[in-house]
Amino acid sequence: MKSVVSETRGMFTKSRGINGFNNRLFTVLVWGISGCIVLFIISLLFLILQKGLPYLTWDFIIGLPSEMEEGGGIGPALFNSFYMLLISLVVAIPLGMAAGIYLAEFAPNNKLISFVRICVEGLASVPSIIFGLFGIALFVEMFQIGLTIIGGAISLAFLNLPVMTRVTEESIRAVPGELKQASFALGGTHLQTIRKALIPAALGGLVTGICLIAGRAFGESAVIILTAGVTTSGEMWDFNLFSPGETLAVHLWYVQSEAIVPDAVSISDKAAAVLLFVILLFNVLFRIPLWIKDRKNR
Structure with missing residues (x-):
């Protein structure tokens, strides 16, 4: 009986460890993709604004x-x-x-x-x-x-x-x-x-x-x-x-x-x-x- 309980507990611990790793991997993946998107948007905004914004005048x-x-x-x-x-x-x-x-x-x-x-x-x-x-x-x-x-x-x-x-x-x-x-x-x-x-x-x-x-x-x-x-x-x-x-x-x-x-x-x-x-x-x-x-x- 003890061996069955130990085996079940080991399988549960192993499954929880795999799920935890998958969860951390997915979290890192989501944060990485989100960061790339945000970086792309900020870079695009900066590229457009820095070319024209400093040279704007009221006359223009x-x-x-x-x-x-x-x-x-x-x-x-x-x-x-x-x-x-x-x-x-x-x-x-x-x-x-x-x-x-x-x-x-x-x-x-x-x-x-x-x-x-x-x-x-x-x-x-x-x-x-x-x-x-x-x-x-x-x-x-x-x-x-x-x-x-x-x-x-x-x-x-x-x-x-x-x-x-x-x-x-x-x-x-x-x-x-x-x-x-x-x-x-x-x-x-x-x-x-x-x-x-x-x-x-x-x-x-x-x-x-x-x-x-x-x-x-x-x-x-x-x-x-x-x-x-x-x-x-x-x-x-x-x-x-x-x-x-x-x-x-x-x-x-x-x-x-x-x-x-x-x-x-x-x-x-x-x-x-x-x-x-x-x-x-x-x-x-x-x-x-x-x-x-x-x-x-x-």
Whole structure:
């Protein structure tokens, strides 16, 4: 009997030793891969920022672009980027959140809704140039308004609408069901439960979704080229929705591939640094409310 117990104990100890080694090996592997990814991202950011950020000047940021002479700026293109981003977010966020909340809370569980979800997921992965072609068909050919800021902004909203819808639906579904039931038990209506319980609890996922679509819209070029053009009106603060709407990403592409200015490389380096810096700034600014909320909850 003692020999059987000793043999069993030895086998258990050996198995535990092998599992412990595998666990440590897997941990080292995961940490190593994660470290390589982080190092790659930091190296990429440093490479782009160090080429352009130290050479930025205020004149370059607010200056008008030049077609022939060196020393042009990115002012109108940068303004158009923020202007079109604002318009697209105003359209995409409310509609995307409303659609996501409907799919998560109100939509019946049938084949039609399943098909709608498949369509939304498919649209979220469609190449952006398809939305650009749709924008041409809608704004240029049907409405015949030409290449404009409003056409580019609405096309960007269409591009980001499926992503915002899916992020909202998944964020709402990830909220624990006990929280929803507690709200109902306290006498809250379905609308009050969504406003006061589900949305605040899902705020982290919603902010992540907004960061994703904001960064995608600010850095998008294919949709803008097809719907808003590759030129600006030549004015720094042009709020006319029917003006041509070249953005910073489009200007970067144009300078790098088509421009004949002598300092094209310098302009593209500085424009890339501004573009990357703004996108990083978006992620920080959008997460400030979450940090404040977490500190209040502690």
